Amino acid sequence: xxxxxxxxxxxxxxxxAVCAVSREWAGWTLALLPAALFAWxxxxxxxxxxxGAQVITYPWFPALDIQLSFLIDGLSLMFALLISGIGTFIxxxxxxxxxxxxxxxxxYVVMLxxxxxxxxxxxxxxxxxxxxxxxxxxxxxxxxxxxxxxxMNARRSAxxxxxxxxxxxxxxxxxxxxLGTITGSxxxxxxxxxxxxxxxxPWFTPLLLCVLAGCFTKSAQVPFHFxxxxxxxxxxxxxxxxxxxxxxxxxxxxxxxxxPAMGDSELWTLLLSLFGGMTMFLGAFMAxxxxxxxxxxxxxxxxxxxxxxxxxxxxxxxxxxAFATFLIAHSLYKGALFMIAGILDHxxxxxxxxxxxxxxxLMPITAIFTVVAALSLAAVPPLLGFxxxxxxxxxxxxxxxxxxxxxxxxxxxxxxxxxxxxxIAIKPFFGERRETPKxxxxxxxxxxxxxxxxxxxxxxFGLALFIPEQALVGPVVTSLGGAADKVHLSxxxxxxxxxxxxGLSLVIALAIFAFWSRLQPxxxxxxxxxxxxxxxxGYFRIMEWxxxxxxxxxxxxxxxxxxxxxxxxxxxxxxITGYTLLSQHGSTLRVPVPALDSGFAWSIALLMxxxxxxxxxxxxxLGAVASMGVMGFSVALIFILFSAPDxxxxxxxxxxxxxxxLVLVLFRLPGFIRLSSPLERGRDIVVAIFAGxxxxxxxxxxxxxxxxxxxxxxxxxxxxxxxHGRNIVNVILVDFRALDTLGxxxxxxxxxxxxxxxxxxxxxxxxx
Amino acid sequence: xxxxxxxxxxxxxxxxxxxxxxFSVFLLLRGHDEPGGGFIAGLVASGAVVxxxxxxxxxxxxxxxxVDPRxxxxxxxxFGLASVFPALLVGDPxxxxxxxxxxxxxxxxxxxxxxxxxxxxxxxxxxGAILTMVFALSQAESDA
Numbered sequence: 071x072x073x074x075x076x077x078x079x080x081x082x083x084x085x086x087a088v089c090a091v092s093r094e095w096a097g098w099t100l101a102l103l104p105a106a107l108f109a110w111x112x113x114x115x116x117x118x119x120x121x122g123a124q125v126i127t128y129p130w131f132p133a134l135d136i137q138l139s140f141l142i143d144g145l146s147l148m149f150a151l152l153i154s155g156i157g158t159f160i161x162x163x164x165x166x167x168x169x170x171x172x173x174x175x176x177x178y179v180v181m182l183x184x185x186x187x188x189x190x191x192x193x194x195x196x197x198x199x200x201x202x203x204x205x206x207x208x209x210x211x212x213x214x215x216x217x218x219x220x221x222m223n224a225r226r227s228a229x230x231x232x233x234x235x236x237x238x239x240x241x242x243x244x245x246x247x248x249l250g251t252i253t254g255s256x257x258x259x260x261x262x263x264x265x266x267x268x269x270x271x272p273w274f275t276p277l278l279l280c281v282l283a284g285c286f287t288k289s290a291q292v293p294f295h296f297x298x299x300x301x302x303x304x305x306x307x308x309x310x311x312x313x314x315x316x317x318x319x320x321x322x323x324x325x326x327x328x329x330p331a332m333g334d335s336e337l338w339t340l341l342l343s344l345f346g347g348m349t350m351f352l353g354a355f356m357a358x359x360x361x362x363x364x365x366x367x368x369x370x371x372x373x374x375x376x377x378x379x380x381x382x383x384x385x386x387x388x389x390x391x392a393f394a395t396f397l398i399a400h401s402l403y404k405g406a407l408f409m410i411a412g413i414l415d416h417x418x419x420x421x422x423x424x425x426x427x428x429x430x431x432l433m434p435i436t437a438i439f440t441v442v443a444a445l446s447l448a449a450v451p452p453l454l455g456f457x458x459x460x461x462x463x464x465x466x467x468x469x470x471x472x473x474x475x476x477x478x479x480x481x482x483x484x485x486x487x488x489x490x491x492x493x494i495a496i497k498p499f500f501g502e503r504r505e506t507p508k509x510x511x512x513x514x515x516x517x518x519x520x521x522x523x524x525x526x527x528x529x530x531f532g533l534a535l536f537i538p539e540q541a542l543v544g545p546v547v548t549s550l551g552g553a554a555d556k557v558h559l560s561x562x563x564x565x566x567x568x569x570x571x572x573g574l575s576l577v578i579a580l581a582i583f584a585f586w587s588r589l590q591p592x593x594x595x596x597x598x599x600x601x602x603x604x605x606x607x608g609y610f611r612i613m614e615w616x617x618x619x620x621x622x623x624x625x626x627x628x629x630x631x632x633x634x635x636x637x638x639x640x641x642x643x644x645x646i647t648g649y650t651l652l653s654q655h656g657s658t659l660r661v662p663v664p665a666l667d668s669g670f671a672w673s674i675a676l677l678m679x680x681x682x683x684x685x686x687x688x689x690x691x692l693g694a695v696a697s698m699g700v701m702g703f704s705v706a707l708i709f710i711l712f713s714a715p716d717x718x719x720x721x722x723x724x725x726x727x728x729x730x731x732l733v734l735v736l737f738r739l740p741g742f743i744r745l746s747s748p749l750e751r752g753r754d755i756v757v758a759i760f761a762g763x764x765x766x767x768x769x770x771x772x773x774x775x776x777x778x779x780x781x782x783x784x785x786x787x788x789x790x791x792x793x794h795g796r797n798i799v800n801v802i803l804v805d806f807r808a809l810d811t812l813g814x815x816x817x818x819x820x821x822x823x824x825x826x827x828x829x830x831x832x833x834x835x836x837x838x
Numbered sequence: 839x840x841x842x843x844x845x846x847x848x849x850x851x852x853x854x855x856x857x858x859x860x861f862s863v864f865l866l867l868r869g870h871d872e873p874g875g876g877f878i879a880g881l882v883a884s885g886a887v888v889x890x891x892x893x894x895x896x897x898x899x900x901x902x903x904x905v906d907p908r909x910x911x912x913x914x915x916x917f918g919l920a921s922v923f924p925a926l927l928v929g930d931p932x933x934x935x936x937x938x939x940x941x942x943x944x945x946x947x948x949x950x951x952x953x954x955x956x957x958x959x960x961x962x963x964x965x966g967a968i969l970t971m972v973f974a975l976s977q978a979e980s981d982a
Binding site: 072128129715716719720723724726727730731734735738793794795796797799800801803804805808809811812815816818819821822823825826829830 | 872873874922957967
């Protein structure tokens, strides 16, 4: 299991090598991994159908109660199958779509890492590792949206997506920590099985709001929906993957996952139904105001996400069945339609569907499968989309709160997507043949494979409903706390209210579709008004303020005078540490009799004193540096005297290199001039004395107090048997406290990069 | 800092540098049992290169090193990270030290371990960091 989740990351490491061997076939080769994963996940299906959830655990940081554990049940398995299955076709498709792109290797690397992180999100059982994978999807999707990094627009959209989802991610982390604290376990399986009634806990409202903030931003719910359409700046394979099976579904997944634990609260039902319903309607409405194929599909994704969230909020048995069915249907047709939008863009050279027409004769296969997928989107029988839509209406009719509003919104949304489906399926392929920037012909096999298979599955699942019912929907409903044996999908329920609602929306949709081209100008006006006053404008306002506050605090805190920085740093330390020291330890200090028993030690101490004095009064910079060096070497001597050879050697080496670095800098400085007034120098002396006195007091206090037995004895004892080493200093560095050292070498590397960029950027500025 | 014209320093640097580098590897490898270790060894190694740089100039030092010090930095971090994972593969918690004993011809055993890999990472990071800074500073010097 561990290998299954991490294999994506591993393959990402060697993807450039695969590309180097064969650019032509890299997409097909790399797609073998998700295909194998799909088969492997599918092999879990019978077990899950029979016995329910399984938890597989690997220790990760047992000391912090962080495990890499995986929860396999109907819900996670369905997501894993969608991710790996659609991922397979996306990789194949990308091979055709990005053919000859110079950075295609980079694309595969990030794409595979993205897929692996998404698998991690849906399979993790531990809340912390779930969060880590969650953030990884944010980061990798940032890299994917900004793949075309020379395009200003792509960069901005990528950053917007990252800001929105990462801000939500922070809230989510707070929520997950609260969840873990309340239930006393960070394992999802324990949280779900916990006896604590979450909704009666005093922290429930903040907990709920934090989790919702994370999920709503990730899953593009109103008012955070704006990043998703902008993410269209990504290459089409990314959009197809992002929308159909990954990223935006992460939020939906987590909501569904937590619904058994939190769904009994009224606030949950209300918020999810309300925001989901609004998102559903707005997405459908925005979809018909756009003419760009990808934008149109992006808004219809928002509609679908809203529907899913609303269904989770409603939370009845019907809603759960509808949730699972609608999710599968949506992933299939949306993946197919996005890949088709990419084909159209690729073959005709334009993104605007109103500029296309009559392509069916030139691209017959594409046309057929577009129609199939679009019919599923429009929820026409006998496709799976129809079943999902019927169930959705059924669920809305049984909604516990806001029933009337939700029905209106649902019908409105149904109308919207039907029009959108009509636009995407009919405008480009039928009617009069129009000239496009490129002469289109049928797409290559690699690009057709995905749409063909996914659209066919929409049809197959619709006709043979027992397959999704038994294999996917049933187990999902079980894992959401429902009864699988009550799940029964069928195309024909008799003439009932949902069917009439479907019919009603179909009629309205046909009317709108007939006038779609003529309605465009007035719809565009509405869209612009929305752009000016909508939540996206709020986002830009916030970003503007962020920059303004950042530049204000930079001007105040980083004013460029080295002396001020030092005074601020030193005095802050003195005040805070000094206060703590005096209040906790008191002012009684025993000054131990110096243990220097030889004249040699005394002379070293004297040498240190003299060199310190000389360094502070000399007018020569080189002299100051040299006397500081003398001081450092004396300290090293002290270390050696008290038999700490490692420290001594380190001190000598560090001291040598410090002097070298200082000398290198020294030559770049102008000559020594006394600029400060006597008053300022007096202030500096006071600050220096404060710092010195504080350090002395600290050391005295440290030697005076001994709260615990020193751990050195234990570490010395453990060093040789546990860590196979006799040098305790090194054993501590590389074994006992290796995590700290790892952090430190990263800091060291950052410092080096900082120095390097500071010097080199300066040099570039001067040249220009 | 231009290269030094002192013949004595130049000659001495040429002889001392290989010895210093050898000594740094020695310190690195024995570090687990005797005074030494990646950090100290890295400091010694960078000292060696800096000595060479002072006597022959940045360009010579760069071409002697063959790789950009920034690459050493990255390689060091990768080594450090790589040492973290083997534990996971045998089912121990992340970062648990793994030891492998390889019998050598002649009766001795070669002790290999993830702390050693980690120490090599520390070594490379230290060398990379110091040389990145020193090269950048002295380059700016000779450009100005």
